[in-house]
Amino acid sequence: MTRGGRWAGWAAIVGLFLWSASATELSLYRVVEGVPFMLDFLRRMVPPDFSVMGNALTGAMQTLQIAVVGTGVSALLALPLSFAAARNVAPPWLFYGSRSVLNVFRAVDTLVYALFFVAAVGLGPFPGVLAVVAYTATVLAKLYSEAIEAIDPGPVEAVAAAGATALQVLRWGVLPQLVPQFLSFTLYRFETNIRAAAILGFVGAGGIGFYIQTYLRMLNYPAASAVLLVLVALVMLVDFASSRIRARLV
Amino acid sequence: MIRVRGLRKEYPGGTLALERVDLDIAAGEFVALIGPSGAGKSSLLRCVNGLVEPTAGGVEVDGQPVTGATGETLRRIRARIGFVFQQFHLLKRLSVLENALIGRLTHVPHARSLVGWFPAADIAKARATLARVGLGGLGDRRADTLSGGQQQRVAIARALLQEPRVLLADEPMASLDPALASTVMELLESINREDGITVVTSLHVLELARAYGRRVIGLRDGRVVYDGPPEQLSAAAAARIFSGVGQ
Numbered sequence: 001m002t003r004g005g006r007w008a009g010w011a012a013i014v015g016l017f018l019w020s021a022s023a024t025e026l027s028l029y030r031v032v033e034g035v036p037f038m039l040d041f042l043r044r045m046v047p048p049d050f051s052v053m054g055n056a057l058t059g060a061m062q063t064l065q066i067a068v069v070g071t072g073v074s075a076l077l078a079l080p081l082s083f084a085a086a087r088n089v090a091p092p093w094l095f096y097g098s099r100s101v102l103n104v105f106r107a108v109d110t111l112v113y114a115l116f117f118v119a120a121v122g123l124g125p126f127p128g129v130l131a132v133v134a135y136t137a138t139v140l141a142k143l144y145s146e147a148i149e150a151i152d153p154g155p156v157e158a159v160a161a162a163g164a165t166a167l168q169v170l171r172w173g174v175l176p177q178l179v180p181q182f183l184s185f186t187l188y189r190f191e192t193n194i195r196a197a198a199i200l201g202f203v204g205a206g207g208i209g210f211y212i213q214t215y216l217r218m219l220n221y222p223a224a225s226a227v228l229l230v231l232v233a234l235v236m237l238v239d240f241a242s243s244r245i246r247a248r249l250v
Numbered sequence: 251m252i253r254v255r256g257l258r259k260e261y262p263g264g265t266l267a268l269e270r271v272d273l274d275i276a277a278g279e280f281v282a283l284i285g286p287s288g289a290g291k292s293s294l295l296r297c298v299n300g301l302v303e304p305t306a307g308g309v310e311v312d313g314q315p316v317t318g319a320t321g322e323t324l325r326r327i328r329a330r331i332g333f334v335f336q337q338f339h340l341l342k343r344l345s346v347l348e349n350a351l352i353g354r355l356t357h358v359p360h361a362r363s364l365v366g367w368f369p370a371a372d373i374a375k376a377r378a379t380l381a382r383v384g385l386g387g388l389g390d391r392r393a394d395t396l397s398g399g400q401q402q403r404v405a406i407a408r409a410l411l412q413e414p415r416v417l418l419a420d421e422p423m424a425s426l427d428p429a430l431a432s433t434v435m436e437l438l439e440s441i442n443r444e445d446g447i448t449v450v451t452s453l454h455v456l457e458l459a460r461a462y463g464r465r466v467i468g469l470r471d472g473r474v475v476y477d478g479p480p481e482q483l484s485a486a487a488a489a490r491i492f493s494g495v496g497q
Contacts, residue, residue: 160301162328165360
């Protein structure tokens with residue numbers, strides 16, 4: 001790139017930032033102005049009201065369940081999809097077709113799917129599960145397919161050279177290379193889905209988010225903060241357990 | 251045991267790897283295949299077990315045509331040909347024992363092989379073979395925790411467990427420390443002597459071929475330019491194989 005071109009590139013980035021900053025009314029003054037209100041909000045949240053612990057735990061449990069079922073179903077759906085979206089396995093028409101479909105689904109976030117499924121099947125955790133699946137299945141399919149494309153052909157050839165059948169080559173040459181990675185990706189998405197499922201309740205799709213939103217609307221800040229603390233504990237616990245397992249997989 | 255007739259291999263893009271190769275290798279022979287890289291050694295070995303399909307000509311192993319064989323027929327032929335790769339090609343995350351057991355896939359019931367439930371007799375055989383190649387007690391280690399020399403011996407154990415008639419080795423020493431090369435060579439030699447398995451190994455070092463081969467086949471630009479005992483491999487013949495290489 002020429003010197004002039006590089007300067008033009010930086011100028012364009014700075015220009016884009018300034019244009020967006022002015023459009024979004026970026027203002028340090030308003031942040032400072034808002035500080036007392038933030039402090040007031042935080043002050044109202046302490047001490048947390050742990051009498052709502054029952055609801056908080058019920059919500060947390062449901063969030064966990066949405067993430068478990070949603071991630072599980074996604075992993076099952078992603079398996080065949082990922083082979084269809086792997087350049088070294090699928091014929092070109094299938095590869096390009098499936099990649100395009102995956103990219104379309106991935107462009108929309110879980111929360112948007114939740115709005116759609118709540119309208120379609122009604123309130124509760126079930127539309128939450130469907131929303132998690134719609135997004136996660138396509139993300140996992142993309143991650144799996146990249147693992148399939150990165151497979152080492154050497155061991156596969158070695159198993160075939162030993163006279164193995166196609167199924168034996170799959171079982172002993174291909175799967176040992178893929179399964180640990182697939183499990184690792186799936187656990188990682190499970191961690192992310194706990195966070196995603198936590199806010200699904202805001203749109204009526206079940207889980208702990210329902211209680212957070214309800215207490216905030218009722219201006220019952222101590223109750224809301226108790227529920228938030230339970231959510232933080234849940235996320236930290238799942239992250240810790242999951243990352244420990246993932247570290248052992250690879 | 252191995253019959254090669256009029257073998258020609260041209261890869262897409264026009265690279266000519268083999269041209270009019272005729273060879274007969276008898277049962278029990280120990281053959282060193284030498285030549286500079288790109289001479290066609292890998293292509294020749296891969297045509298023998300059907301990993302590469304020749305452009306013309308063909309290969310027979312033990313009276314059965316490999317070239318053109320597919321499906322069940324090809325698998326039966328491959329089951330009797332062990333193949334050792336330069337880069338070992340082990341499954342890194344599997345244990346040493348599981349890697350060795352891959353050599354038993356054609357000997358155990360198919361359904362059991364798919365769930366990994368190998369018969370006790372095959373596991374015992376795999377452990378004994380690992381001990382024979384000097385890896386006794388390492389069966390439960392993950393394959394990628396072993397040194398290069400040890401990994402290559404796992405690969406040799408895997409090939410031996412097929413109970414092959416022929417063992418093909420594609421530069422099995424090239425990825426190893428020179429000091430380890432002779433131990434792998436001695437292992438191949440003992441397999442040939444004690445089990446009567448025909449061994450064909452390609453080598454990139456002329457000295458190893460001189461030291462171990464009882465028959466040396468020299469390849470240059472896809473053609474056989476020397477075929478005879480190592481003692482008769484004169485400086486002139488060696489020059490014919492390697493001349494102009496590395497300049």
